[in-house]
Amino acid sequence: MNNALTGLGLALVLALVAALVGPWFIDWNAYRDDFAAQASALVGAPVTVSGDVDARLLPSPYVRFRGVTAGAGDARLEASEIEITLAIGPLLRGEAKAERLKLVRPVLNLAATAGGVLTTPFGAGARGARDADRISFERAEIVDGALRLATPSGPLALTAIDGVAEAGSLRGPFRFEGAATTASGRATFKLSTAKADDLGVLRLKLAASLDGRPETFDLDGALTIAAKPRFEGQASVARPETKSDPKDSKAKAEAAPWRLTAKVAGDGARLAFDSIDAAYGPDERGLRLAGKGALTLGATPRVDLAFGARQLDLDRFAGADRPKTPLGVIEQIAARFAGAARPLLPGRITIDVGGVVLAGDVARTLSAELVANDDVWRVARASVGLPGDARLAASGALVFVDREPGFAGKIDFAAGDLAGLRRWLQGGVGEGGRTAIRRLSVKGDVSARMGGLAVDNARIEGDGAVTSGRLAWRGAEDGQRAALEARLTADKLDLDALGADRLVAGLIRGADTDVAVTLDANALTLLGVSLRDVALDAALDADGFEVRRLAVADAGGAKISGRGRIGAGAEGPEGRLAFDVDAQRLDGLIAFARAIDGAGGAADVLARRAAALQPAKAAVELTTGAAGHRVTARGSAAGGAFEARLSTPRFALDADMDMALELGSPDGRSLAALVGLATSPVASAEGGRLTLALKGAPASGMTGDARFAALGLDLAAKGDVAFAPAERLSAAADVTLKSPDIAAFAEALGRLTPGVTPAIPVDLAARVAVTADQAAIETLTGSIADRAISGRLVVPFDARAAFEGEATVDEAPAAALLALGLSPEGLTAGTKSGRSVWPSAAFGPSPLRGLNGRIAVSARRMPLGLAEPATDVRFTLALRPNATSVERFSANLAGGGITGSLDLSRPGLEATLAVKAAAKDVRLERLTGLGVASELIGVIEGTVEAQGSGRSLSAIMASLAGAGSATLRSAAIRGLDAAALDAVEPMIEQGLPLQAPKIAGALEALIGRADFTAPRLGAPFTISGGVLRSGAIVDEGAAARLGGGVSIDLSRLALDATLTLGPRRADAPQLGVAFQGPLAAPRRKLDATALTSWLSVRAVERETKRIEVMEAEIQQRARLARERAAAEERRRAEEQRVTDEKRKADEERLKELQLLAPPQPTLPPTFDLAPPTEGETQGGR
Template identity: 30%
Template sequence: MPQEKTGAPGGAERRAGREAGRMKLFIALGGLLVLALLALLVGPAFVDWTSYRASFEAEASRILGQRVEVRGIASARLLPFPSLSFTDVVVGDDPADPVLTVRAFRMDAELAPYLSGEIRIFDMRLDGPALSIPVEADGAIRWPVGARAAPPGETVVLERIEVADGSAVLADRRSARRIALSRIHGTLSAQSLRGPFAGTATLLLDGEPLAASFSTGTGAGDGHLPVRLTLDSQRLDARATFDAVASDQPGEPLAEGTLTLASPIDPAAERPAEAAPRLLPPTRLVTRLALTPTSLRASDLRAEVGDPQQPYVATGSALVDLGSIPRFDLQLDGQAIDVDRLAPPAVEAGQSPGLAARVEALRAALERLPTPGMPGRVRLALPLVTVGDTTIRDVALAGSPASDGWSLQSFSAELPGRTRIEASGVLRTDDEPGFRGNLLLAARQPAAFLGWAAGASDPALVRLQRAGFSAEVALSPTDQRFDGLEVDLDGRTLRGSIRRAVRPEGSSTAIDLGGEAIDLEPVAALARLLALRDGAPRPGERFEVQFSAAPARFGDFQAAGLEADLSLDRGLMDIASLDARDFAGADLHAEGTLADPFGTPRPDLSLDIAAGDPARVAEFLRRRLPGSPLADVIARRAPTLGPLALSGTATSQGAGRTDLAVALAGTAAGTDVTLRLALENGLGATERNGRFGLDLALAQQDAAVLLAQAGLPVLPIGDAVPLDAALTASGAPGQPAEVSLRLRSRGTELSADGSATLGADGLKAAGLALRLGSDDLAPWLTRLALAYGQPLAGLPVSGAARLSWTDGSWTLDGLSGTLGDTRLSGALTAPAGEPVSGRLALSSLSLDWLGTVVAGADAAGAIGTGGATPTPFAAPLLPGRAFRLALAAERATGLGLDLSGLATEIAGDGGRLAVSGLSAATASGGRLAGGGEVRNAAGILSASLDMSLRGQPVATDGALFSGRLDMAGTLAGGGETWPALLSSLNGRGRLAIADAVLRDVRPDLLAPVLEAAGTDGFETGIPAVSALVERLSAGARAPLGTLAADWTLGAGTLRTGPLRHDFADAALEGEAAFDMRSGQVEAELALRLAPPADEAVEDAPPAVSYRIAGPWTAPVLQTAVQPLATYLSALSARREEERIEAIEDDLRETVRLRREARLYRERERLREQFRQERETREAQAREEAARAEAERQARERAEAERREAEARQAREAEAARETAAREAAARAAAAQAEAAARTAPAQRPPPSDFELQPLPPPGAPPASGFGGLPGVSDPNRL
């Protein structure tokens, strides 16, 4: 040990003193301990334990506040530790009703702590304690620790308390309810009598084994004690924990805190594979709990159920009234919940999702809900509940539990199909489930709801915007009643009742419904869903139906009233009465039976049908049987069938057979109708290949009526004629049926005999021998509105052919007969969807008729005659179906043509006719070939042709022109009338005329004409020349050889290009035109004559013009001689002019000589005059110069400049005077010339060949203008 340091004198002495004190204390304690052990060994033998028992009872009574009595044996010991034991201990002020009884009690304490004032009991054991905690009528609880309890002043520590085979009873004397805890085994400890306490135990709670643990805090002396209690159930794998504060203060809950319930106890623990399934889904519940003597209140309740990652969460509150009549009130608001996931039901896989299954699923879900054992009320609101494959939304429930189910004050939810269901009443969920009360169901998507509820739907229900019902119901497994039933279907209401009874021998449903303005389609759809299962009647079900509605609607059709009284039992429908008034325009009545109505119906019915307007009935059938050819035909014919009245029967023949016989008789718009129909296998003949037989007879006094009923267009013309029709047929579907059809009228008969095969879409195949004979078919064609350009009367017809029809394709073989005077033969074929093809051979063909068919207007005389009328074109009369035929005709006439041996191919499609490969001979020996196309669009005709004509002789009447024509080209045009069409034609091509000869034209005409013109007295006037030309040309022939030119067609007129042929002394040229509209020809020709060179006249060549005009068969030649007459006149005038010109030349020479003599004399006179004037000027000049010199000398010095200016001015003035003199001389000469002209002779002098020039000015040199005259010199030259 380290040495103690001494810091002051005397330290050693103090240390020695302390050691001596310690030794004395150890000696004293040792002596006391020896004395105590001695007392403990010998003391108990001298203790009076009876007196100690009384002390124990008194002290325990004081501590517990209750009377404590030890009725059994008391014993104690001190060593090795103090121990005290009692038997048969009773706690309670009332010995007859103790609070606590203990079969045996023992406690062991430590002695040393007791010496310091602490009582430490390290072991206490209670055997068979029985605790009774009653709740008195006033709600007071009698606790084991009474109000007079006085805890000891010493500290009491309970290290271990063991309870063995304990029990406890909580008895509510207000309601006689008991909660019993038994077989309690556990241990606990306490640091003091004020806590904290802790312990664990196992026990049975009303037979349920539980493990419990608890702990507390330390009481603060204010009456509050924190408590934590945990209960575990291994069977449920659940744990409940209550963290609370216990209180004994007036006005405060006995305990208030948080209750937590969790399952499983250990989520992380792995469950053995052989472990039983959990009874509870994963759950966690937390709530605030407050316990009072009279109530148990849970607030802020939150429950999480299911997968911890995505649990179902519900919140709410609860209140349990612990009064004399215990009740509870639970209110929950939850999230989406899957009941099957939380509590899986035991259902078989593949269970049918029918209506019964849906109801059973809902019932099973309600059955799985726990039913509380006390009365109360539950208010539940869930946004989404899933039960099986059913999703239910907005579930709201307010009800009270009952011993066998629930009493519902209100229940509402939204089922699939946006369906609202509301109910109130009593719901049983025990072994006899059922419901009695009020039920309302409203669906805003009825089809979706029924598809969910019944597993099927109907197209008629899809159109419903809303549907629902309300009724007072009583539902059980054996009886279902809907009284006071109101069914709403899109605002239309049915009222009545439905009652169904389920018995071992079968089920029976009685339906009694009626309403106003009812739509039958959804009613029928609901009836099918009710009566059928998987398309067949429900086995063991019987339905009795009474139904009425006024009015009633089925689709777009309405009946003024409908009444039905029928029953359905084991596949047999017994119709006591079925009446429909004004249904789709008809009154219907039926009665009888209908076997297997949903399979292969076998009727035994009597029927009556009366319809003023059958079109409405037919339209109803067409809509109910879409795609049925028969229904479509009836719908198209219906407007012609009214009024309609039919009655008859429809019966199945033979017991157990489905053969059907229908017999109807009556009238349809005055047509007598007799129908007999036999169907083997009845209405299932098409599936079972049953045979059929049909006899139909129709008789009508007005053939137009019967033809219209057959669907043929009819024009009401002429008087009414009778017409009878008879049809017999027998066979089997899919096999050829023997068919015979006869149509008879006065003078006309049509028959068809053979076989026909019917399919689902109507006639599939047929092979018929057709024969037609008529004295006059024209009225029938007109009556049938068949306009093919036929004559109005007088068209006898006879013929025969073989018709083959297969799937819309037909062939007409062996066609032969006569049509009027025309023989015809041929064969036609028309594949389905393709043009008609074949061949036709005719003895004669009218081209005018063919033009009429194409144009829709009469084409007789339209071309080449000028007689076409401006009648507008109409719709073409060609067949509407496309065709392509090889056509041959022995002779074809019309449209200005006369052809023989015609062969061509024609094609058309209703508004178009095309010709190709045409070949024919003309009447005069030419050959016509080519093709073209004509179209008629709403009365506007357009044509395009490509034709050629070879070797056609051209010879007009009287042989004015002759030759052989070759012509080829194209032309096109369009218009609304024949004249307009011909006027619009345009085209181009080339023609050539070989061996052309023109009569009355003489190419060498000019020589005899000139010879005649040279005689005296010849007149050059046009009449004389024209007469001369006609006389000289009469009978002449002008050979033209081969003429070739291009031609053009425009405005309906064909025009050739320039034509020219040269002769030896002439040339013939010109142009020609042919008017297609009138057949008029017009040609302008000119014969250009070549005169001898010395006889030629400039600008007036000799020529003769010819005009050929008139009908092309007889044109007229007209001669115009204006150019020739002009030439002859010009030639005569030229000869006269030459004679006059010779005389004029002699006279002109004489005049010239006279003019020259006058000229010479005048020149001499002028020359003398000029000399004199020059001399005068020279003298004057000299005088002026002298005067100027004198003046210059006088003013030379002072006025030199002035004199110079004056000199200049003087010179200028002199020049002006000279100019004036010259002008005066010129004027004088002109005046003399004018006077000489006035005095000259009246005859016109010859024109002079010179001009008189003006006199030159004085002082200027004369002009030398006479040097050119012979023998005359210049007079001015000196």
């Protein structure tokens, strides 16, 4: 037994040694044909091994072949080297499982026929196909492989394949991850499949992406393995959104996400696409189309696709920063599809979209058919409905040059609402252009691209008017100037409707564009101007400008003719242009001027003065040469003759110029209008002259003088002026203004009513500085109405801003301020009525209406209509368009001071006056001018606030309402002696009749002997309906007592005061004192009614007192008698008491004696025969 075991072990050792050592001594190349035969049986095709063969059995079976070829012709498999390492366990079970498989430079060549039949190196009856389930590999490494497919249309290839694959069997499942080089670059592939079923259907998923690119390709479906393979499934190509520079349109386009998915079904001959979903852009604002189609393979592959959508929103797709015009949006979007400039395959694409949102409107029913052939896109048909009831149809070739789209073909365009279409084309700005044409149609042969357009054989029909000829435009590019060519003949032509107004405006503003125009039109519209009988032959290029013929019978009211040429000479431009203008109206010329002056400022100035200038005639001549340029104009305008000239070495703001203008006219209104002054039609307007002379460079400064002498005004200026573009207008000049009657000038301007204001002479001088924003009047000196004035004023040119200034005057009458705020005619003294001392004339327009600003005023004196004027006056005159205010008013007055404010508002025909005032330490007697002779003396302190409204000053005073308080210190009322009241009673006792008139008459002679004085009198007051009514008068510290109230009718300046006067004691009498009549001289009246009543009461009181004294005396005597009787009675009672007590005592002693003495015989009683006393008699009663 041991020997047997020993022998078996020795056999195993020898076998292992043979397996390990044997391969090193075996020549495997000798078995090359055997290996090739086995491989041929396995793949079903002849296999040859031309290189070395290496093999070993341990530790795992391993074999390596070099120079392997399988198959022949176009379908073959080649490999430089194949390494196979087999697993021992599966091999012992009859299965071939490669633990490791390495293919070095394998090349698989396949061939496909036009019918889709695929030829491979593998035979259908191969043993590998029969034993497919028993053959697998865990890891197959492919190094530098290639896959080549020969097709009737040309070869396709994947090269430099590197990757790793695995297979559960030769029927699957398979997995591959690797990379390969494609026609578009290096790509990464991931492939996974299920196991093929008995029918050869293999489910697979493929994902591929180009290195460095975000796009991905995914395929998911079923591949039927057969001689004519077929695929059914879902395919998608997508690019996710990536970050990019928002300013780089190309990078932005490449960063935009897109996605294309479809159901795919077909074989090598034809692939059908269904449920196509094409999306471009972010999901929330992208473009999306649905469709279907087919890809036909074979010798001449082609693709046919049909797309459609209910609506495409190009505005949302372009984003919030999109251009406003439809062409701008299209240009921006078209740049993103420049990659489609050349079609990849021949074919046809149709697009049908219900609506396209573009530039804020909807283009309707977009339909297009694009045919790709010979690397060119052709538009077989295209049509779209545009805003403005427009329709565009086109056919021709669509080409891309340098990523920009272009078109060459025929167009047929018609618009039923041209204004609406232009408004849309302009991005919704304005009203669609200045055109009267409503319907327009254009037909012709078009060559168009982003930078140019040409229409040959053009037929343009607008509202029945036909124009024919050629139009061409080329944008500036490659160093070339833009060019415009027009050769047109028309009965009626609206160039504005064609967009030429913007082109012409650009040319006039100096655009670098070559223009050649030949035009004959019976009626023409350009820049909003209707022209009649127009003939033009002109050219503009870099060498100069030539007008061979210009004749316009009517250009907005003007007849124009001219010719000439200015070209390039040896030393610069040289030539001559001459024009004749005969304008009954200047409307057309103003429209052209507005086009020349882009901002419209100068044209607006001319438009505001057109009525004054027309009719006008002028002969204008421009000559230029080596000596410079000269422009002259002579003719008539503004009702008079004018001459203007300008000479300069070159037309530039920094060039020296010599310009002059002289205009004389008897029509002062026209002259006033030329300098920007509006005149009243009811006032006289004296004519005169307007002159201007300037020398120098406008940008740096010109020196000269100007004068306006008309309307009774002589205004002259001498100084410097500049017109620098950056700083705009600036000037500094010494200005003088003289007039014998500035009121007449104000009447001519409608600021004053003619014939109301007296003559006001003016003589002023100032330094005036003008900038782009304001005019500053400095060092103003002179006189107005023979009153000295000085100050300054700054006036901004912005109508919304307020001017500000300062003024120092010798005298500023308060009446003049009221006249400025209310109107002079409203203060005319001759218009007073019996019910008011104030003028009752209705207010006219305020001379200060419409002004907005503030002027700080100081005046040496201000007459107030009182005996003394206010002095050292300071206030701010605040002006608003419908109001005038005097703010922060302060002044010295009659030894004291006054402060306050005054507001005058004029919202309509009525005026509202609001006043606030306060007085302190003002001597009343100085205001009246009577001094010590004044009826009322004292120092005034008080405040008042009042407001009134009306159409006249009398109405305002009659409506005043307000309140205040007044105090009179050191007060004295002349001829009002309260001591006179005490002298009346003795006169009554002496026989003066107790009658009020008699007593008042007696007091008149007594009351004037002294004055009423008080340290302080005060009372509050209210104003209502133009009447001031005081409260109870309070007198402080006066020897006499003063009471009552005061009423002043402010409309009539009438006083109605009812006072009470009396001595300051409890039982003092009171006298009624009334002051009535004009406030300046009231009448005093004494009312002794109350005093008479008091005296009557005093008389009754005296009689009553006498009777009371008599009664008191009687009562006193009766009282004394009663007191004496009572005393006597008390005495007698006392005596009786004493007598009674004595008697009782005697009786007691008698009883005691009787008791002690023996009894006596009874005696009869004694009788008292004396007469009774008076007391006893009364006591008996």
